[in-house]
Amino acid sequence: MIIQAKTANFELYKKIKHDVVITDISMPHLSGHEMIKAMHRIAPNLPIIVMTSHDSSENILKSIDEGVYSYLRKPIKIEDLQLALLMATKDIYNKTVFLNDKYKYDCSTKELFYGDEVVNLTKTEQDLLYLLVQNLDKVISYETIENYVWNDKSMSREALRMCIKKIRAKTYPKIIQNVWQQGYKMTCLNG
Numbered sequence: 001m002i003i004q005a006k007t008a009n010f011e012l013y014k015k016i017k018h019d020v021v022i023t024d025i026s027m028p029h030l031s032g033h034e035m036i037k038a039m040h041r042i043a044p045n046l047p048i049i050v051m052t053s054h055d056s057s058e059n060i061l062k063s064i065d066e067g068v069y070s071y072l073r074k075p076i077k078i079e080d081l082q083l084a085l086l087m088a089t090k091d092i093y094n095k096t097v098f099l100n101d102k103y104k105y106d107c108s109t110k111e112l113f114y115g116d117e118v119v120n121l122t123k124t125e126q127d128l129l130y131l132l133v134q135n136l137d138k139v140i141s142y143e144t145i146e147n148y149v150w151n152d153k154s155m156s157r158e159a160l161r162m163c164i165k166k167i168r169a170k171t172y173p174k175i176i177q178n179v180w181q182q183g184y185k186m187t188c189l190n191g
Helices: 011-015 032-042 057-065 078-088 123-133 142-149 157-170
Strands: 021-023 048-052 070-073 096-098 103-106 111-114 177-179 183-185
Touching: 021 032, 032 048, 032 057, 048 078, 057 070, 070 078, 078 142, 123 142, 123 157, 142 157, 142 183
Parallel strands: 021 048, 048 070
Antiparallel strands: 096 103, 103 111, 177 183
């Protein structure tokens, strides 16, 4: 739902629970900075993503001071927006996710447990598992996985398959599902 910022009246915003807000700095009736302040008065922990071509140091610092979650410069790559949205909504999920009756994942420490014992994972495995757990039941594209897990490095599909194979070997075969020609997803089996 789009809320027009013609006035400082945020009654519609108050009635509808939003998980994240995307805004620009430059808007016709109310500046992005004014809107961010007003929304944070209503919901202090609301993740706000700013997309703008006004990327001056002053705007960036002001946005950081206002508690903006992410600052994206125009023109925006869709993968950057997807990643910002995925990470901005990560706290919607429970701190502990029960993957099945034996495995649980602690989102705050980014640790996977088998019973009470920590499962040892490599950094790449940890990052991939974290991204998938934070987005349960959602298909995460290859591009998003590459951007988040491999950062600026190139990811081959074979490297991704090997990483998933190793996670499955350390856990159970159905922990991560392949969605043909789209990406991967994780589903809670029990919890």
